[in-house]
Amino acid sequence: MGVPTLGCHCVVCESSDPHDKRLRPSLMLEYGGRTVLIDTTPDFRTQAILAKIERLDAVLYTHGHADHILGLDDIRPYNIKQRGVVRLFAAEDTLAILRRTFAYVFSGKPTDSSIPLVELQAVDGPFDLFGLRVTPVAAHHGPEPVLGYRFGKLAYLTDFSKVPENSKELLRGLDVFVLDALRHEPHPMHSTVEQSLQLVEELKPRQAWFTHICHDLGHAETNSALPDNVRLAYDGLKFEVQV
Numbered sequence: 242m243g244v245p246t247l248g249c250h251c252v253v254c255e256s257s258d259p260h261d262k263r264l265r266p267s268l269m270l271e272y273g274g275r276t277v278l279i280d281t282t283p284d285f286r287t288q289a290i291l292a293k294i295e296r297l298d299a300v301l302y303t304h305g306h307a308d309h310i311l312g313l314d315d316i317r318p319y320n321i322k323q324r325g326v327v328r329l330f331a332a333e334d335t336l337a338i339l340r341r342t343f344a345y346v347f348s349g350k351p352t353d354s355s356i357p358l359v360e361l362q363a364v365d366g367p368f369d370l371f372g373l374r375v376t377p378v379a380a381h382h383g384p385e386p387v388l389g390y391r392f393g394k395l396a397y398l399t400d401f402s403k404v405p406e407n408s409k410e411l412l413r414g415l416d417v418f419v420l421d422a423l424r425h426e427p428h429p430m431h432s433t434v435e436q437s438l439q440l441v442e443e444l445k446p447r448q449a450w451f452t453h454i455c456h457d458l459g460h461a462e463t464n465s466a467l468p469d470n471v472r473l474a475y476d477g478l479k480f481e482v483q484v
């Protein structure tokens with residue numbers, strides 16, 4: 242929902258620490274002159290301004306929930322600037338949600354307005370993207386499927402409640418693991434701080450960053466109770482990783 246959460250006056254929502262201002266979760270990868278995004282959140286335009294995104298080559302979608310897809314329309318300036326399509330990668334069920342949610346983009350009907358120019362590609366296994374090997378990592382988001390992605394020593398896995406054993410094999414030997422940790426209280430669709438700490442303990446990445454954090458978790462207070470190699474991610478966080 243983002244922090245501050247609308248209408249809420251809890252200590253985190255009213256915190257003056259800039260780390261407690263949270264737009265919806267997303268990751269931007271820059272390599273070889275390319276810019277690849279994971280998800281287009283409803284905050285995408287604001288995030289692109291803040292991160293000074295100059296170009297956009299592809300989007301990898303995790304799943305079709307509103308907080309991960311609704312910013313798609315705002316890729317249009319990059320279509321115009323680059324005079325070309327942006328490639329969208331997602332599992333087949335997520336592509337179906339994109340086609341339905343953004344029917345005006347995929348209807349094929351002539352329009353006098355600009356619409357996102359995209360090329361859809363179904364993800365059903367590892368693939369190469371502009372010279373980088375991308376490995377999808379399937380997990381459960383309550384009763385629904387979700388995809389995480391691994392790039393060399395980096396993996397991003399948001400919105401999961403359970404990681405199946407065969408996917409855990411794809412998440413070993415990481416330098417950086419960015420993963421869902423919504424709050425302390427159990428949630429049917431999301432991993433909690435305690436569950437994500439257990440997963441970090443099991444998979445042993447060098448560094449873990451928790452994301453998809455709700456207003457239950459204050460930045461400074463939560464960080465002070467985490468192990469040295471685990472921290473809450475925050476808007477604008479940047480790091481380099483060998484892939």
Ligand SMILES: [Zn+2]
Nearest residue numbers: 249251254456
């Ligand atoms: Zn609040």
Ligand SMILES: [Zn+2]
Nearest residue numbers: 304306382400
């Ligand atoms: Zn979700």
Ligand SMILES: [Zn+2]
Nearest residue numbers: 306308309400
């Ligand atoms: Zn979400």
